[in-house]
Amino acid sequence: MAKHTLSTRKLFLRLLTVPALLLAAGIMLQPALAQQKKLIAIVVPSPENPFFKALADAAEAKAKSLGYETLVLVHNDDPVKQDQLFDTAIARKAAAIILDNAGADASIAAVTKAKTAGIPSFLVDREINATGVAMAQLVSNNYQGATLGAEEFVRLMGEEGDYVELIGKETDTNAGIRSKGYNDTLSQYPKLKKVAAQSANWNQAEAFQKTQTIIQQFPNIKGLISGNDTMALGAYAALKAAGKGNVIVVGFDGSPDVAESIKAGEIRATVLQPVVRLSELAVEQADQYLKTGKTGSEEKQTIDCVLVNPDNVKGYAAFSVKE
Amino acid sequence: MHIPAAAPVSAPVKPSGLSLGVLLFRLRALIALCVLTGIFSVLSPSFFTQQNLIILVGQTAINAIMAVGMTFVILTGGIDLSVGSTVGLAAMASGLLINRGLPLPPLGVIVYFNVPVIITLSLALGLLVGAFNGLLITRFNVAPFIATLGTLYVARGTAQLSNNGATFPNLVGTRELGNTGFPILGAGSVLGIPIVIWIMVLFAAVAAFVAGKTPFGRQVYAVGGNERAAELSGIYVTRIKMTVYMICGLCAAMTGLITASQLVAAHPGVGESYELNAIAAVVLGGTSLAGGRGTIWGTIIGALVIGVLTNGLVLLGVQEFWKKVITGLVIILAVVLDQLQERLQQRLALRRA
Numbered sequence: 001m002a003k004h005t006l007s008t009r010k011l012f013l014r015l016l017t018v019p020a021l022l023l024a025a026g027i028m029l030q031p032a033l034a035q036q037k038k039l040i041a042i043v044v045p046s047p048e049n050p051f052f053k054a055l056a057d058a059a060e061a062k063a064k065s066l067g068y069e070t071l072v073l074v075h076n077d078d079p080v081k082q083d084q085l086f087d088t089a090i091a092r093k094a095a096a097i098i099l100d101n102a103g104a105d106a107s108i109a110a111v112t113k114a115k116t117a118g119i120p121s122f123l124v125d126r127e128i129n130a131t132g133v134a135m136a137q138l139v140s141n142n143y144q145g146a147t148l149g150a151e152e153f154v155r156l157m158g159e160e161g162d163y164v165e166l167i168g169k170e171t172d173t174n175a176g177i178r179s180k181g182y183n184d185t186l187s188q189y190p191k192l193k194k195v196a197a198q199s200a201n202w203n204q205a206e207a208f209q210k211t212q213t214i215i216q217q218f219p220n221i222k223g224l225i226s227g228n229d230t231m232a233l234g235a236y237a238a239l240k241a242a243g244k245g246n247v248i249v250v251g252f253d254g255s256p257d258v259a260e261s262i263k264a265g266e267i268r269a270t271v272l273q274p275v276v277r278l279s280e281l282a283v284e285q286a287d288q289y290l291k292t293g294k295t296g297s298e299e300k301q302t303i304d305c306v307l308v309n310p311d312n313v314k315g316y317a318a319f320s321v322k323e
Numbered sequence: 324m325h326i327p328a329a330a331p332v333s334a335p336v337k338p339s340g341l342s343l344g345v346l347l348f349r350l351r352a353l354i355a356l357c358v359l360t361g362i363f364s365v366l367s368p369s370f371f372t373q374q375n376l377i378i379l380v381g382q383t384a385i386n387a388i389m390a391v392g393m394t395f396v397i398l399t400g401g402i403d404l405s406v407g408s409t410v411g412l413a414a415m416a417s418g419l420l421i422n423r424g425l426p427l428p429p430l431g432v433i434v435y436f437n438v439p440v441i442i443t444l445s446l447a448l449g450l451l452v453g454a455f456n457g458l459l460i461t462r463f464n465v466a467p468f469i470a471t472l473g474t475l476y477v478a479r480g481t482a483q484l485s486n487n488g489a490t491f492p493n494l495v496g497t498r499e500l501g502n503t504g505f506p507i508l509g510a511g512s513v514l515g516i517p518i519v520i521w522i523m524v525l526f527a528a529v530a531a532f533v534a535g536k537t538p539f540g541r542q543v544y545a546v547g548g549n550e551r552a553a554e555l556s557g558i559y560v561t562r563i564k565m566t567v568y569m570i571c572g573l574c575a576a577m578t579g580l581i582t583a584s585q586l587v588a589a590h591p592g593v594g595e596s597y598e599l600n601a602i603a604a605v606v607l608g609g610t611s612l613a614g615g616r617g618t619i620w621g622t623i624i625g626a627l628v629i630g631v632l633t634n635g636l637v638l639l640g641v642q643e644f645w646k647k648v649i650t651g652l653v654i655i656l657a658v659v660l661d662q663l664q665e666r667l668q669q670r671l672a673l674r675r676a
Contacts, residue, residue, distance in 0.1 A: 047488040048592050170643050199643040204590055205582055209382050213637045216378055217369040230590075237586050241510040257492045257588070 037069040038095035040286065043085050045077050045100055049230070050255050051275060052100060054319040055125060058279035059098045066287045068095070079106035086110040090117045096286040098279070099134075100125045104173055108133060120289055122282040125275065126174070131299055136285050138301045140273040142174050145252065145305030146181020149271040152307055153186070153225050153250045156268055160191035161222030163248075164214055166207055166235055167199045168227035175199075178227045178252060186225075195221060200231045207234030215242055223248035229255040229270055236267050254308050259316045262308065269309040276320045278303060351660050352608055352624040355653070356631060363635035370638055377517065383630030384523035385578050387623055389597060390604035391530045392574025394622045395567040397605050398534070400547045400614025401460065401467035403568060406575035406601055408478035409452045410594025413579030415482045416445045418491025418589025421502055435500040442508070442580055449576020452478055453569035460568065461561040475598070483591040491589040509584030519581055523623075526574065531619040543567060547614025604629055607657045628653065 040063045044056045060070045071092065075082035082102040089097055090113070097114055099121050101107035108130045111121045120135040127137050157163065165182060168175030179197075186192050195218045200207035207226070211234065215221065224239070224247055226232035232251030239247045245266065251258050254272025261267040281303075285295040306321055315321050364371035389406050396403045419425075424435040436444065452474060459470035496502035511518045534540040545553040546563050554560045578597070583589040608625030610617025632653060636646045 046592075048483055048590075050489055053488055196640060198637060198640070201643070204586055204588070205593055208586055209633070210637055212378050212382065213375070213634050216372065216375040217367070217638050233588065234586060237588070241506075241585070257490055260492060 037067065038290065039092055040068045040070050040096050040098060040283065041085075041089035041092070041094040042070060042072045042098045043082065043089070043100070044072065044074060045102065046074060047072075050257070051253055051273070051319065055100060055275045055279050058276040058319075059124075059283050062280045062283040063098075063286075066283065068287075075102045077102050079103050079110070082107060083110045083113075086114055090114060090119060094119055095290055096135075097121045098282050098286065099123050101128055104129045120286065122286045124278045124282045125273075127300070134299065135289055136282060136295055136297060136299055136301065138278050138282050138285075138303065140275070140278060141302040141304050142177045142273075143181045144302075145271040145273065146178040147185050148305060148307050149250050149252055149269065150182045150185035150225065152269045152309060153182075153223060153248065154189055154192065156248045156250070157192060157223050159189050162193050162195045162218060162220060163223035163225060164211070164218065164221055165194055165197040166210070166224065166226040166231045167197060168231070169201045170199050172202075175202075175227055182225055200234065202228050202230055204230045204234035207231035208238045211235040211238035212242070215239070215244065221247060223250070225250050227252055229253040229258040232267055232270070233257055233261065236261065240266070254306075254316075254319055254321070256316075256318055259308060259313055262310060262313045265310070269307060272306045272308045272316075272319065272321055274303050274306065274320065276318070349609070349664070351664075352621060352628060352657065355607075355657070356624055356628050359628065359631045359635065363631065363638070367635065367638040370635055375634070375638075377520070379630055379634040380523075380627070381517045381519045382634060383626050384519045385581055386597070386600045386604055386629060387523050387626035388526050388574050388581070389578045389601040390608075390622045390626050391526050391619060392571035393598075393601040393605050394530070394608070394610055394617060394619055395534070395543060396467070396571045397602075397610050397612060398543050398547045398614055398617055399564055399567050400550065401564065401567070402471065402602070402612075403453075403456065403571045404468065404471040404598050405452065405456060405474035405478055406571060406578075407594040407597035407599075408475045408482065409449055409572055409575035410579040410582065410597055411482040411591055412452065412478045412485075413445045413449050413576035414583035414589040414593050415485045415491065415591055416448050417441055417505070417580055417583050418494055419485055420444060421494045421496050421505055422491045424500075435502055437501050438496070438504045441502065441505070445580055446573055446576045449572040449574070449579070450569050451572070452575075453572025454565065456572070457565035457568035461564050479591075479595075486591065488591060490591070492587075494583060494587050494589065506584055506587050509581050509586075519585075522577065522581070526577070527619055527623050530570075534619050539563070539566070544615055547616075549615070600629065603654050606661075607654060609657075609661060611661070625657075 042056055042059045044052045047053045047056060056072050060072060063070045071094070073085040073088065075085055079102045097119055101123060104127060107128050111128060111133045114121050115133055123134045123137040125139060127139050128134065165179065167179050186194065196214050198210050198214065200210050211224070224235050226235055226249065229251040232249050236249045239245060239249070249267045251267060251270040254270050258267050258270045262269065285297060289295045308316060308321055312321055369375055389410070393403060393406060420436055420441045424433040426433045456471050456474050459465045460467050494505050496505055508518060513521060534543065542553065542558045542563050545558055546560050550560060579594060582593050604626035605622050606612065606625070607628050608617065608621030608623070610621060629650065632650055636649065
């Protein structure tokens with residue numbers, strides 16, 4: 001009996017050496033493997049929003065096609081989490097970081113940390129309030145986009161009537177820029193009257209409830225302009241449920257759901273942020289920088305938005321539209 | 324569990340010799356509701372109209388239904404932080420079943436259900452989440468706060484996984500598949516009153532009956548009042564706790580279905596931080612977080628107070644940041660009053676003794 005246990009133990013030990021050897025080989029081989037493929041870390045706010053998902057997917061696809069390994073990390077708009085993710089990227093010896101950041105001021109430290117560790121960051125979609133830290137900052141021109149959306153709204157409204165504005169999260173820079181773009185354009189038409197402006201925090205359910213309440217006070221509104229598509233969808237659901245499906249709703253972002261809604265003749269227009277293009281450009285510039293030591297472009301770059309309406313919605317595909 | 328001597332242990336509170344002060348305190352949520360309604364009616368002409376009141380109650384219903392379930396949990400001295408995620412999970416389940424059906428790989432078919440079955444299945448999912456919470460708390464002795472915090476993440480993650488983070492849009496169903504009609508739940512009305520409000524009334528009435536008039540209800544109060552004593556007197560504490568979390572999950576799933584139906588879309592992020600609204604409604608309604616004291620109708624009034632605040636502040640066009648400050652202050656005031664009531668009652672009890 002004792003002999004038997006002994007032999008089992010020996011067998012067990014012998015068996016154990018196999019994975020141990022493999023592990024050792026793995027550890028020794030790891031740097032060699034890592035050298036073969038460089039890593040690009042892609043840090044984004046949340047994959048739940050189709051916009052950020054499209055952004056991450058596009059960056060990942062582009063990086064893979066250029067022969068990089070990718071690592072997608074999510075910070076959920078939490079600068080502390082973002083900082084930890086940067087530590088991860090540094091520890092993994094990433095060659096470059098593509099970042100949609102968690103706050104214009106709160107992100108500077110993390111980007112600086114990566115720079116000190118020798119890792120260049122390429123920012124997309126949102127800027128930081130510092131220059132010379134990131135290699136590139138590529139953003140869509142939110143102001144130009146808002147002006148574009150507002151002009152279409154004016155046209156649809158026939159330059160007159162009462163309307164409501166739904167604003168994004170008021171702590172978010174883009175919410176302010178878009179609202180300013182809308183108001184700079186709309187205030188030029190004296191017969192267009194803004195009867196209410198409310199924040200719905202970029203949120204669909206909140207936009208639904210707020211619109212429901214606002215139309216109690218202003219049952220005769222002719223239009224509603226929204227700071228993003230998620231809120232536009234919530235607002236339109238409330239309007240439709242109240243039998244006001246003919247109210248003119250214009251959104252911002254160019255999300256697939258709103259494209260569907262435009263096809264169905266419900267929401268009238270949205271402004272497409274060329275997020276796929278932004279992402280691809282960032283990866284291309286990262287690639288160029290890693291190969292030549294230069295990005296070949298200015299640090300701050302803005303890319304114009306495109307209007308999506310029934311005329312061109314047929315050419316729409318996940319945050320890009322064919323002319 | 325330590326319970327102060329003066330705290331009532333049995334359910335329907337039958338105060339002996341009600342003084343005016345105590346009465347006013349007890350009705351504080353109702354008084355707050357009347358005061359707020361008065362203020363908003365004066366400040367905004369479109370507040371006290373039949374149509375706005377219907378909408379207001381409809382908006383409240385979403386929170387109230389969740390809060391009804393939460394009341395049972397809090398009455399036992401527990402807490403359920405996972406309700407917001409359960410809202411999202413149930414919404415996504417209904418979206419999945421309507422737009423994609425239920426794939427059964429072994430048989431190689433996709434089953435599409437009609438809307439009543441979809442609603443039942445989504446509600447059952449809520450029960451399941453509740454059962455999971457109950458199991459963790461009763462069998463594995465995990466503190467309710469931690470167990471349901473864990474479930475908060477698990478359920479939210481599952482909701483996001485169900486469509487890889489994307490929304491299930493346009494939940495109108497297809498006539499060929501026989502699954503049309505889902506939007507009626509959120510947008511339809513019976514006798515001029517939205518179905519959502521009927522659902523709230525139904526949930527509240529059944530819950531109030533169960534809590535106040537049935538042996539189960541009394542046992543819930545007993546467990547919350549003094550768990551050890553309840554156990555010694557022969558109450559199956561485990562079974563009671565299991566049931567309250569399941570009720571809570573069911574109520575949350577109902578809220579999820581309503582939200583998905585109203586938006587005619589299921590978004591995986593829906594219901595985020597709803598658990599806090601539900602807890603606020605319960606506390607505003609006078610239910611003690613220590614358990615053993617509170618009523619369902621109090622919770623409904625608490626939810627209405629929050630609803631009136633939200634609706635009224637929107638009508639007045641108050642800035643978002645101020646809305647938060649005001650809502651927070653109202654909740655704090657309610658809890659402070661709650662403590663004052665407790666002290667007042669203790670003093671009265673001492674004087675009588």
